[in-house]
Amino acid sequence: MPELDHSDFFILPSEGEVIQRLPTFLFSEEQHPRRSQAETARERLGQRWFFDPRFSQNGKISCATCHQPDKSFSDGIPIGQGLGQGARRTPSLMNVRFAHWFFWDGRADSLEAQALGPIEHPLEHGSNRIQVVRLMREFYRSAYEASFGPWPSSLMGELPPDAMPQRSALSLSPKIATYALASFQSATQLHEILREAERRRVSVWQQVPAHTVAAAPAVPEAWVQAWEALPQKTQHAANEVFANFGRGIAAYERTLVAIHSPFDEFAEKVGQGKSVAESLTATFGTQEYEGLRLFLGAQCHNCHNGPLFSDQQFHNIGLPLRGGEKSMDIGRAAGIILAQSEAHFSCKGPYLKQESESCKELPYLDSENLEMMGAFKTPSLRNVAHRAPYGHDGRFATLQDMLAHYNELPTEAGIGHREETLQPLRFSVIQLIQLEAFLRAL
Ligand code: HEC
Ligand code: HEC
Known part of the structure; x- marks a missing residue:
């Protein structure tokens, strides 16, 4: 195989160095739920909600419309399609329990808070808080009470068909x-x-x-008025029920794990003290191993690290602008502002206080950090082969196309600056095939 020679940046690691790195990519014992089924009452209830299309304006959209179980809980199309078309790709939900921030721009700090976004988004479910409350009361009341306690008395009486509060607008510095x-x-x-x-x-x-893509879509005036006409006690109770809807869905999503790949099998054998040659298998052979060395040599693990192959941080990988884009996606630069301002359902709000790592970070995020312009969450690379297309806007149809970007890297990013640690790979065709084989084994 031709050695890499273009700069000191690319140094292929020796067998010893690879072996040293491997444990950092494995799930630890306590992270190993080895479970892929909803078991508790709350998980099962969340699963029913996840697949229930009644929580939508037209009765046809459920979470599973876009997060399809047979497609690694994504949808296989470049841009998610609900009641309307958004601007970003539907991410896979496998192993989402291990993520810190949610959405491509990380605007939600918990899985619970995340689930509430699409329900009230006019291009996704297009539903609203009071519709959710009414459906819950009509179809799920006893199951709800079994998981979350008595149904609030202020939500017993008559409720308007649709009502929700005004969303706070995105305000950029x-x-x-x-x-x-x-x-x-x-x-x-x-x-x-x-x-x-x-x-x-x-x-x-x-x-x-x-x-910009992150601008809050308008809430119908009539819905806002109907919400404001509700007594405060009712509003509060509706928010509680809505937050519990998020808790149920999140409990179900945490059961979606896929952590045993050919790579793990190889890495575990090495961990037991076997040599690389002894640890190769039919599904993780020389090709995949050489791909792993290229992955490490090219410093992909600067960002794609840990068991998820994601640092859960936000980076600009220098994607060029595409013609015809109607609005600009500044990514994390807006995500930080949204995360800090999402009053009701962020970990700082009264309804979903989460003891999460991301919550501790929240006050320290700099809403004027220009490095976050055009930065998106590092996607996990686990199961990456099963969920084309790629990139936050689904612009790369295949893994080859995605790797071709890293191989050449345009000189100028469309928005903001490409992170300087990224250098064009200039890999040969064979090396690209090996790198891809490695990714396919995750
Ligand atoms: C119309 C298609 C669509 C529907 C319906 C939908 N989603 Fe999504 N989902 C997306 C898209 C697109 C994104 C990324 C949006 C963004 O980053 O701004 C996303 C992001 C997510 C994420 C963040 C994953 C991550 O790694 O950051 C989770 C979790 C999620 N959705 C769960 C749900 C749940 C739960 C529901 C139902 C309540 C739902 N989605 C309904 C398309 C959809
Ligand atoms: C500077 C951090 C960084 C480095 C280094 C990096 N990546 Fe990425 N990677 C990202 C981010 C961020 C995205 C999503 C970018 C977007 O869509 O805007 C991404 C996307 C991807 C995707 C698409 C996954 C998906 O679900 O869309 C693949 C595959 C990938 N990277 C592989 C690699 C490989 C292979 C290397 C090494 C050659 C590498 N990355 C180096 C941060 C990085």
């Missing part, structure tokens, strides 16, 4: 907004932003959020 503005490349789009700002009599940078 002038620094971030100015930077975003400078990244818009189409003159027509710039023109539109200026015109809209003038019409609404706001500053240009106040107008920018409306042209």
Whole structure:
């Protein structure tokens, strides 16, 4: 095999070095639930909710519409499609229990809070808080009470068909907004932003959020009015029930684990003291092993590390802009602001206080960090072969296409800066095949 020679950046590790690294990619004993079935009452209830299309405006969309069990709980299409089309790819939910932040921009700090997003999103389920409460009362009351305690008395009486509070709008700092503005490349789009700002009599940078993917979609005025007309006690109880909906779904999602791959089998054998040659198997052979060396040599594990092959952080990998994009996706730069401002259901709010790692990080995140422009969550690489397409916007149809990006790396990122540790791989065809074989064994 041709050795890598383009820079010191690529040094293929020796067998000893590979062996030393391997344990960092294995799940520890306590992380090993080895379970893939809903067992407790709460998990089973969450599973029923996950598959129930009644929690949607048209009665046809459930979580499983996009997170399909036979597709590793994703959907196989570039951009998720519910009541309408969003702007990002549906991520797989396998092993999501180990994630720290949720969504590509990490705007939710717990799995519980995450589940509430799509329900009230007009392009996904398009439902609302009171619709969820009514459905729960009608179809799930006894199961709900068994898992979460008595049904609140303030939710016994008559309720409006649809009601939910106004969402807080995305408010970018002038620094971030100015930077975003400078990244818009189409003159027509710039023109539109200026015109809209003038019409609404706001500053240009106040107008920018409306042209980013993270902008909160409008809640119908009638729903907001119906919500505001509810007594506070009822609102509070509805929020409690809604939070429990998130708890049930999250309990089910935590049962979705897939952690025993050909790679793990190989790594465990090595861990028992066998040599690499003795540990290779029919599904993890020389090809996959050479791919592993390339993976380590190319420093992919700077970001794709740990048992998930993800550092659970956010990075800009220098994706170029694509023509025809109507709005800009600044990724984590907006995600930080949303995570810090999601008053009701963040870990800082009254309803979902979670003792999570991410909650501790929340106050320290810098909402003006320009490095987060165009940065997205490092996806786990486990089961990666089973869930094409790739990238936060599903732009890469195959793993080969994704690796071709890393092999060449465009000089300029479409938004923000490409992280400097990333260097073009310039791998040969054979090396790319080996790297892909390794990824397929995860
Ligand atoms: C219309 C398709 C669609 C529906 C319906 C949908 N999702 Fe998603 N899901 C997505 C997309 C797209 C994303 C990524 C969005 C983003 O990052 O902004 C996502 C993200 C997630 C994530 C974050 C995963 C991660 O690794 O960060 C979880 C968890 C999730 N969805 C669970 C659910 C649950 C639970 C439901 C039902 C209440 C649901 N989804 C309904 C498309 C959908
Ligand atoms: C600087 C951190 C970083 C490094 C280094 C890195 N990645 Fe990534 N990787 C990411 C991020 C972030 C994404 C998602 C980017 C996006 O869609 O905007 C990603 C996406 C991917 C995906 C697509 C997965 C999916 O579900 O969409 C694959 C495959 C992948 N990387 C493999 C590699 C390989 C192989 C290497 C080494 C050559 C590597 N990565 C190096 C951060 C990194």
